[in-house]
Amino acid sequence: xxxxxxxxxxxxxxxxxxxxxxxxxxxxxxxxxxxxxxxxxxxxxxxxxxxxxxxxxxxxxxxxxxxxxxxxxxxxxxxxxxxxxxxxxxxxxxxxxxxxxxxxxxxxxxxxxxxxxxxxxxxxxxxxxxxxxxxxxxxxxxxxxxxxxxxxxxxxxxxxxxxxxxxxxxxxxxxxxxxxxxxxx
Numbered sequence: 001x002x003x004x005x006x007x008x009x010x011x012x013x014x015x016x017x018x019x020x021x022x023x024x025x026x027x028x029x030x031x032x033x034x035x036x037x038x039x040x041x042x043x044x045x046x047x048x049x050x051x052x053x054x055x056x057x058x059x060x061x062x063x064x065x066x067x068x069x070x071x072x073x074x075x076x077x078x079x080x081x082x083x084x085x086x087x088x089x090x091x092x093x094x095x096x097x098x099x100x101x102x103x104x105x106x107x108x109x110x111x112x113x114x115x116x117x118x119x120x121x122x123x124x125x126x127x128x129x130x131x132x133x134x135x136x137x138x139x140x141x142x143x144x145x146x147x148x149x150x151x152x153x154x155x156x157x158x159x160x161x162x163x164x165x166x167x168x169x170x171x172x173x174x175x176x177x178x179x180x181x182x183x184x185x
Contacts, residue, residue, distance in 0.1 A: 056106035059179050063098040066160050092160035099158040105137035106151050112136050112184040115156055119175040125162040126174060132156045136184045
C-alpha cells in the first residue's frame with residue numbers, strides 16, 4: 001500500500017510538472033558598452049459604446065403680459081387750432097422680466113433654441129423682436145465636468161412694437177412666441 005501511494009504521488013507530480021510550463025522569450029543582445037536595445041510594445045484599441053442622444057430642455061416664461069398705450073392727441077388749443085402735448089406714437093411696455101424666455105439645456109447634445117413671434121388676428125401691425133433670436137446652449141454632459149450642478153442656461157427678452165389694428169379687450173391674445181429646439185452646429 002505504501003508503494004502504491006508513492007507511485008500515485010510520483011504520477012501526480014509528473015503530470016503537474018508537464019502541465020506547468022512557462023513561456024520565455026529570449027533575445028541575444030550583441031552590443032558594445034552601455035547601449036540599449038529597444039523592443040516595440042503594441043496595443044489594440046476597442047471602441048467603447050456611445051450613448052444615445054437624450055434631449056431635455058426647460059423653457060421658463062415670463063408673464064408675457066404687455067400693455068399698449070395708444071398715442072394721445074393732447075389738449076386742444078382753440079387759439080392755434082391744433083392739439084398741444086400729444087404723443088405721436090403708441091408704445092408697448094411690460095413689467096420687469098415679463099418678456100423673458102429662459103432656456104436651460106440638460107441634454108447630452110449642444111442645442112440651438114430659436115425664438116419667433118407671430119401676431120394674432122387683429123394685431124397685424126404688431127411685431128415682436130428679441131434680444132437674441134437664437135440661443136446656443138452647450139452640452140450638459142460636458143458642462144457637468146466643470147460644475148456637476150450646472151446646465152447651460154440663456155435668456156432672451158421679447159419686446160413689442162407697432163400698433164394694433166383697433167382697440168382691444170384687456171387680456172386679449174396679441175400673438176404667440178414659439179421656441180424651436182434643434183442640434184447646434
